Amino acid sequence: MPPAALDQRALRQAFGRFATGVCLAATRDRMGRPVALTINSFTSVSLEPALALWCLGNDADLFEDFAASPFFGVSVLRPEQQALADYFARAADHAIAADLMVDAAAPAPIFRAALASFSCAVVARYPAGDHVILVGEIQSVHAGDGDALTYFQSRYGLAPAPTLGSSP
Ligand SMILES: Cc1cc2nc3c(=O)[nH]c(=O)nc-3n(C[C@H](O)[C@H](O)[C@H](O)COP(=O)(O)O)c2cc1C
Numbered sequence: 001m002p003p004a005a006l007d008q009r010a011l012r013q014a015f016g017r018f019a020t021g022v023c024l025a026a027t028r029d030r031m032g033r034p035v036a037l038t039i040n041s042f043t044s045v046s047l048e049p050a051l052a053l054w055c056l057g058n059d060a061d062l063f064e065d066f067a068a069s070p071f072f073g074v075s076v077l078r079p080e081q082q083a084l085a086d087y088f089a090r091a092a093d094h095a096i097a098a099d100l101m102v103d104a105a106a107p108a109p110i111f112r113a114a115l116a117s118f119s120c121a122v123v124a125r126y127p128a129g130d131h132v133i134l135v136g137e138i139q140s141v142h143a144g145d146g147d148a149l150t151y152f153q154s155r156y157g158l159a160p161a162p163t164l165g166s167s168p
Pocket residue numbers: 022037038039040041042054055056057059060061062085088089090091092151
């Protein structure tokens with residue numbers, strides 16, 4: 001049984017207390033153009049097989065594009081890439097300029113200079129309330145070094161890279 005009157009504002013505030021990284025999820029639209037939107041719902045799922053997921057809003061402009069595409073790419077952003085996060089959260093046109101991508105012809109577009117990236121083949125789509133959960137099998141991966149862009153209480157921030165000797 002759902003709670004009778006869960007306060008929407010309290011729910012948003014509580015969700016916002018979970019600090020996350022910021023990513024760009026990208027695919028190709030029905031015309032084959034690379035397109036992206038800003039997400040913070042990316043989650044690692046499984047090492048073997050290699051799986052990750054993220055949640056796509058049912059009202060997103062790119063909903064039909066992600067629903068139809070067998071591939072997506074996720075690029076984890078650096079603090080210097082905050083302008084990209086802003087742009088792809090608001091864009092009227094979500095098309096990605098060719099010079100922003102590692103490989104403009106890739107089916108799962110990845111952004112240049114991302115802190116990390118995942119090229120995925122969609123293995124499951126689960127409707128979940130006002131979002132759909134997209135699960136991808138990771139086909140290739142890249143991990144760089146440096147600080148991470150974060151999102152916490154509706155604000156961007158920075159998670160510093162661990163200093164030498166402090167990483168596991
Ligand atoms: C930091 C941040 C995280 C976001 N995370 C998600 C997400 O995980 N899933 C999603 O569908 N939209 C997410 N959004 C919203 C989309 O980026 C975009 O703003 C939304 O889809 C509305 O744009 P549209 O109307 O052009 O589709 C996020 C926005 C911001 C700023």
